[in-house]
Amino acid sequence: MGGLRGGGLGNLRPERTQGRQLRAGAVSAEAKKSKPSLKKIWPQALAIMAPRKGLLLGGLALMVVNRVAGLVMPYTTKPLLDKAFNPAGDPTLLPKFIALVFGAMLLQAITSYALIQLLSIAGQRLIAEMRRNVQKHVGLLSVAYYDANRTGNLVSRIMTDVEGVRNLVGTGLVEFLGGLLTAILAFIFLLHKSVTVTLTVFAALGVFIFILQYAFKTIRPIFRERGKINAEVTGRLTESLGGVRVIKGYHAEAREHEVFGAGVERLLQNVMKSLTLTSVMSSASTTMMGIVSGVVMWLGGHAVIHGQWTTGDYFQYNMFLVFMVAPMIQITSIGTQLTEAFAGLDRTNEIMSELEENQSPERTEKMPPIEGRxxxxxxxxxxxxxxxxxxxxxxxxxxxxxxxxxxxxxxxxxxxxxxxxxxxxxxxxxxxxxxxxxxxxxxxxxxxxLGVVLQDSFLFDGSIRENIMFSHPGATEEQFLAACRTARVDEFAERFPEGYETIVGERGVKLSGGQRQRLSIARALLAExxxxxxxxxxxxxxxxxxxxxxxxxxxxxxxxxxxxxxxxxxxxxxxxxxxxxxxxxxxxxxxxxxxxxxxxxxxxxxxxxxxxxxxxxxxxxxxxxxxx
Missing domain, CATH: 3.40.50.300 (P-loop containing nucleotide triphosphate hydrolases)
Structure with a gap:
């Protein structure tokens, strides 16, 4: 498509009024779209994770080792108190318990390092891959889609929306499952220790889980809306920076500041909503911890007083309880990250579901070299x-x-x-x-x-050579120089100290209008x-x-x-x-x-x-x- 790109057809737009109508229609259609449910997004998340299942399974194996090693310390609490610290016990057990706990902590440190290295790198690679895929897809959409969507919005879709998905392959999902595993193992041990105390504690945790479900259901649309607002603010900022000469020419800096400030305020309000819900979740966690601690102190204390538990049993129970509750609190934070990831995936899927302009079932005819009738x-x-x-x-x-x-x-x-x-x-x-x-x-x-030379010649922020060769990257030096001579580019380019390697600036701002136009003509000449x-x-x-x-x-x-x-x-x-x-x-x-x-x-x-x-x-x- 050298001829098309060389001419810069992206600058051609339908009549201005029609463009506005098209954008308004797109906004209206977007507003009417129902938000996709988690059931609809989950298969797409699985599709992303499927090629990396070996990596995820390896990460889960490391996480299991990490979490089991983490339970060594609470498990040794009872024998440490009842046997090593007891005057009638065996004091030689103390260094053995210290060595055991230190070894478990060292194993935890090694597996934690391996997890971060393994999964974080995989998460970043996933982001890079998705950015490439989304950019490629956006580049293949119709001009009508570009007319209906602001540049900043598309930039946000490509660069920002995909970032959250690293939590599906990175440490986020694995830590979520690891926390769940730790909580389950601790819960099983606590049941074994005392069914009555554990079920009473779990009843209090059930209320907390209910609050979490409601919070996640409420916070997900907020994150989705944040992506849209961020795209709008980014789009306006991109336009303002690109049109700085017009803004300064009409002394409109203050007006632009107000418009941008209003967008930032909308973004702030959205963030404050999410922070409010997050603080509610945090408060619920703290309250739940207080209730659970009180219940355990009351029931566990009575068990010790009546000789059903030793002091070691009491502290061991509390330690395991902490290892069950702490992951659940951690799950709250990770769950928020996963919710944000799903919101980003939601928006990414929205754009990836747009039909590419060349994907129509009717477009099957291959056009040979044409005469031009x-x-x-x-x-x-x-x-x-x-x-x-x-x-x-x-x-x-x-x-x-x-x-x-x-x-x-x-x-x-x-x-x-x-x-x-x-x-x-x-x-x-x-x-x-x-x-x-x-x-x-x-x-x-x-x-x-096809080739085009437009009044507003679009140039990339590269060299003169790169802009001309854009239409035909495989052209020879002779073809390149011939196009430059025909379009009279050589007359000014060769006077620059760096010649054809001179950087033209964003949209060719370092060249005059006539010079930009000559580059555009040379680019079209080279495309033939x-x-x-x-x-x-x-x-x-x-x-x-x-x-x-x-x-x-x-x-x-x-x-x-x-x-x-x-x-x-x-x-x-x-x-x-x-x-x-x-x-x-x-x-x-x-x-x-x-x-x-x-x-x-x-x-x-x-x-x-x-x-x-x-x-x-x-x-x-x-x-x-x-x-x-």
Missing amino acids: VRFENVEFSYDPEKPVLHGISFTAEPGTVTALVGSSGSGKSTIISLLCAFHSPGSGKVLVDGYDLSKVDLNTFRSQ PRILILDEATSSLDSESEAMIQSGLARLMEGRTTFVIAHRLSTIRRANQILVVEQGRIVEHGDHDELYALGGRYYDLYTRQHGLEANLFLAPGEGDTVEA
Whole structure:
């Protein structure tokens, strides 16, 4: 798809009003979506964990060793108190118990280190893999999806939403299961020690578990909403930083600060809600601990007094009780992390479920190298069903010819080009290239033969060479230099100290408008497309630069089917056909001389732009531009 990328088709947008409607519709649709249940997300979580089941099983094995070793210390409490510390006992047991406990703690330290190294690295690899997958999928979505979603939102989906899933493969899930295992083992031992005391304690814990269930159910939508708010705030910040010249030009720094501040406040309120619930859970944990401690002191104390327990039994029970309750409190924290992971997975799945534009079952036809015969057959199109944009558009562009689209702003010119680029499919009618219906072709085989030069040339923050070679990474040095000479890039690039390795800055900010435009033309030249679209291709050039580059454009257009929008007069006059578009209809069709002689809409546009109404003695061709 070198030709497509080289031209930067992502900058083409539908008419502004339609774009707003599209975004509004998407927001409305999103608002109406029901939140997916945990049952729906869990299979997706399993799908992520399945390829790593060996790693998880290894982690669980280490966790079992870690937790069992951790129970050595509470287990030795009874013999330590009853035998080693008892005046009638054996004091030689003390160093043996110390060695046993130290060995268990050392084993715990080793397994903890191994767990973090094994699972944390796996979690980070999962994040990197998911970011790559989401970015790849987003890159394959339709232009309509980009029109409906802000850049910052998409950045958040790719970079932020996937971070929580590390807890599914990293230490989060394993620690959750490890805590559960410790609690179960401790509970079994406590039952063995005293069924009455343990069931009484467990009844109090049951209330705590009920509170946890309610809290998790409440907190999950909050985390999901936080992701959306964060995406909106990030999106606005991205736009503000990208449009800093406009903001400063209109002295709107304070207004932007207010807008960003309002977004940050919404994010703060969301965080405060989650903190409130977390504090409730923490308070419940503390209260539960107090109740349990009181119950154990009362029942256990009576057991010691009545000779049913020794002092060692009492302390051993309390130690095991701590090892049962502490993991449950830890589970609260880890459960919050897992809830956040599911919320992120929820949003990631939302975007991954979007259909890629080339995945339509109808797109099965592979397009061979094309000649470039373009035909629109009675094409109707609308972004909003109630507001049609194009009405019965029909025309033919033969291979190697130039077709110019002129008309007032919002007349439908850009929509026609979008249909030609297969960004959208007609509501009715057909767009054919060499007889192939564009709604049925494999887009990769078509767009690789398409190139665009836009008025607002998009450049990456790389070198001049990287930006030109972007359309054809495999081009030779000779091809690269030839494109630079034809587009007159060599005239300014070779004057820089670093030549073609000069960094152009974000969106080419270090170059002038004319220099950016020349890079865009060189990029399109290198792509060698069969169909070429020029949108104000020389608008950023001064008269002298334009005159020099016209020969390059002429060479670029040679043998290619070319479509031009609102370009300079010299190109208009050479066009084989001019389509005058108004309110979604082709109202006039012919070459320059025919349409000028007709005295219709084209004549009005021409004379208004060039001031011929006030200077009727000027001959056609002495002006500069034709209205877009």
